[in-house]
Amino acid sequence: MKTEKSFEGKLRRFRSQDERNYQDVDEIFQSIGDLAGVRISAYQEIDCERIAERLNGVFCDPNGGMAIELDRKDKKEPQNQNYYRAIHAQVALSADQLIGTYDNVGDISCEVQICTMIAHVWNEIEHDIGYKPDLGGPSDDEKYHLNQLGMTVRQGDISISALMAAHDQRIATPVQEHAGNTPARPFVDVHDFVSRMRDFSGKAMPNFAENSGQLFDLLTDLGDTSPESISGTLPDFVPETERERLEAFNASLVASGVEGLSLDPGTSDLMLIALIHRKAEEVREVLKGRAGRGKGRPSRLHRIAVRYLDQEK
Structure with missing residues (x-):
């Protein structure tokens, strides 16, 4: 959940953007989807895809769509030096779940972020360092090390997938x-x-x-x-x-x-x-x-x- 301070900071950043210069509270809630959020981490990207597929069986699309829309964020462009990778989805409770203590959250959605465990490390560090506009943004040294970490994380995902494949092959071999x-x-x-x-x-x-x-x-x-x-x-x-x-x-x-x-x-x-x-x-x-x-x-x-x-x- 966003704190009042972090929410205020986000609104102040948006104030300088014409497309985000909100006129009333309703516009804010219609536009900002991560007031409540959860991040799910898995070993491999293929596991992330499986988790994303399961969302439709648990939640519903907050805009009334037939299926939850998945936003695959993968900023691996060489010139970007941004290695953020995750699957984002905006979800809401279905009508049959809006009972008891949940009967008043029918118009509230939650952002689900799904990424690999190693990608989570880069995502969190980059967020903590990069989202400090009052300090003027990351220094050149910080950008360099973030880039180095990003390349390491990308290779780490590849290595983990290869390791798990080798493990699966080993345990499939008859024990004898x-x-x-x-x-x-x-x-x-x-x-x-x-x-x-x-x-x-x-x-x-x-x-x-x-x-x-x-x-x-x-x-x-x-x-x-x-x-x-x-x-x-x-x-x-x-x-x-x-x-x-x-x-x-x-x-x-x-x-x-x-x-x-x-x-x-x-x-x-x-x-x-x-x-x-x-x-x-x-x-x-x-x-x-x-x-x-x-x-x-x-x-x-x-x-x-x-x-x-x-x-x-």
């Missing part, structure tokens, strides 16, 4: 191809666990990394510390069967009024439910005494396991 990753080798940590188990049972859990931390701790406590030992514990793991088991458990959670504990079959929760089902008593013993007076609140996994085990009694 990497030297030393024998099924019997113990996991180094939770990251190693996720990397080596994400393809379990034909990639039955596409978002395996989600909720994997506590599962890894439980497996370690149970002595299942390698892909080989987990396969030995779950030799009859059938994704369809486990999904049915998980959905039945979710239904019981909803019926009990604790749907917030519901499991996601696309994550490592599918392995969790299979593990609890097959090692009920071992899991109960491992969790014994981990929550309660002097122990702190029970974890999500602890609550899930206790409810499942009580249900199976």
Whole structure:
């Protein structure tokens, strides 16, 4: 949100421009769209485009248009020495959202700026240094260093995209191809666990990394510390069967009024439910005494396991 001081400063700058010499308050609100604004930062420009595409599903065009207008600002002209890059969009709440505390903001819009994280650095520094008209504008030294930073940022965006592409290629390579990753080798940590188990049972859990931390701790406590030992514990793991088991458990959670504990079959929760089902008593013993007076609140996994085990009694 703009402060009164920054808003006043903007109006004073506009006063010297004929096309911005406003005559009344309505003209000001019709012309100035960034009284309220938010900046969203992402790793890559392609991510920025995806975020921009999602705006239409959340907000509406403040002028009543069919789709939100996207203003792609990219001032990379060599002679300009201005490296500002971002996607701007003016958005408003849709009619069905104008309820409760929002029922009086139907005529107010918000500016959304979307840029890469590294571009955000240049945008912010340039804004802080460049928007000081009372000081006469940036010096030659400041302009030089801003230009150098701008070129570095532009190359940084290219390097980040190349790095992410290389990472995607690496994780797409079957884990078994990497030297030393024998099924019997113990996991180094939770990251190693996720990397080596994400393809379990034909990639039955596409978002395996989600909720994997506590599962890894439980497996370690149970002595299942390698892909080989987990396969030995779950030799009859059938994704369809486990999904049915998980959905039945979710239904019981909803019926009990604790749907917030519901499991996601696309994550490592599918392995969790299979593990609890097959090692009920071992899991109960491992969790014994981990929550309660002097122990702190029970974890999500602890609550899930206790409810499942009580249900199976």
